[in-house]
Amino acid sequence: MRFGLCCLFKEEKVTFRTTTAKNLSLLSLDLQLQKLSGICLHNVSNLFLALETVQRFGIGAFRIMSPLFPRMTHPEVGYTLADLPDGADIQQLLDNIRKFAQQNSIRLSFHPDQFVVLSSPHVTVVENSIRELEYQAMLAEAVGAEVINVHAGGVYGDKHLALSRFGAVFQGLSETLRSRLTVENDDISYTVRDLLPLCRELAVPLVYDVHHHRCNPDGLTVAEATEQAAETWRTVGREQYCHISSPRNGWSSGDPKPHADYIDPVDFPDCWLGREMTVDVEAKAKELAVVRLMQDLGQ
DNA sequence: GCATGTCAAGTTGTG
DNA sequence: CACAACTTGACATGC
Secondary structure, rough: OOOEOOOOOOOOOOOOOOOHHHHOOOOOOHHHHHHHHHHHHHHHHHHHHHHHHHHOOOOOOEEOOOOOOOOOOOOOOOOHHHHOOOOOHHHHHHHHHHHHHHHHHEEEOOOOOOOOOOOOOOHHHHHHHHHHHHHHHHHHHOOOOOOEEEEOOOEEEEEEEHHHHHHHHHHHHHHHHOOOOOEOOOOOOOHHHHHHHHHHHHHHEEEEHHHHHHHHHOOOOHHHHHHHHHHHHHOOOOOOOEOOOOOOOOOOOOOOOOOOOOOOOOOOOOHHHOOOOOEEEOOHHHHHHHHHHHHHOOO
């Protein structure tokens, strides 16, 4: 069993910078690229630091924040690494990150945000989503990340139709991206049961989020969902990925969807114990929550 | 220094 | 019908 940290740290001095398109657009092209170069260099340096830090804690996986290179795919202020004054240094650091992760068996993943929707009926939404995903695939290749995990997106009144659009778009993606793309059950629309046929058809692994499953149940037990999701990883010969979180306000009062600071060990499925799998811990207390969960479970 | 408002993007459900 | 919630700050601005 391997535990994963998502994107950020609570106490450790590892930070990531960003900027906005609006702010960039006020600068001359030269200054824009200078500013972006500084941010990107800072971010890859800190990504290396992040991997050293998780390694020190015995954490075996790390989710990389999507805007590692902020606004790279933006229609107005987008850029490539070759455009940046520190481009060569940035490339070198990406290389070092890949080697460090490989040597220490740290599993890396990406989780594009809610604007990436492959099932949308709107052409431009799908185009923008593909552009963002291909950017993350390029990045994933550079650092040796193995998973780019998305949600199935909107329903638009017909789940089957939406999923068939997802499937059609998937076929047209680059091999770099297709070999990394995974799909996750969400907490309002698509359940494990909804996604399994798509995953089997496309040979896309299913990331099982047990918290979402509890918020948005589908008749499968946790053990059944775990096993059926595991099968989608087994067929492609890869280690299963799952997500865990606890409800901030408990299960009985109010909305269970918001994430708590820590994981209540009671929420950790018994059937996961001892399995060969990666569990990403989605908790506000970040590295503190991962460490505490590992201790609570006696890892 | 510190408080505040803003930031590319989609979709859904709530008030 | 407008707006917050998802992931969640970080940063620019203004006092």
